[in-house]
Amino acid sequence: MEFCPKDGSILIPKKEGDKTYLVCPVCGYKKEVTSLVIKEEVKKKEELGKGIAEKETIYSKAKGVKCPKCSSEEVVYFTLQTRASDEAETIFYKCLKCGYTWREYE
Template identity: 40%
Template sequence: MEFCPKCKSMMFPIEGSLKCKKCGYVKEKEEAPELVSKATREEREVTVLEGNIDEGLPTTKVKCPECDNTTAYWWLRQLRSADESETRFFKCTKCGYTWREYD
């Protein structure tokens, strides 16, 4: 994150440069740091649970789509940007099937 040297507002990347939306100051390409693009969902690998670490997780009443058991462990993971809600995951206490809740 970089701030405008004139008005101290946050600067935004626009076409390889940084621009202040408040006063219009532009930091040219040769001055601007290398901008990093966000990874797409396909490029990210999400680890849900490894091994047998589900002990101690809270449980809830929810129907397993694989075995129809009605109890599952649950946990939350932040998969998208911080301003979007977390994703809730479930793991069946009987068969171990793992799935996520979609809003």
């Protein structure tokens, strides 16, 4: 991955005839390349839901909340801004007994 020396944008590969260039989509800076490796990573559907929220989340004990699946009151929660910043956060709950996870929009 290379960045534009003028404005710091990511340079996008573009083919013109038999030559390949890295082009800045903002200012038009162009650099010819002789070798280019393009790597594309496709995530499995199950991995798409596992993001930064799962890795760095601090759970808090939920009081007065029952799991809709097993009725346990051993429930923790965390909040995440999933919509526009002027809208309320989404509350995610997780049952410690059965592992069921659900969300609530305010």
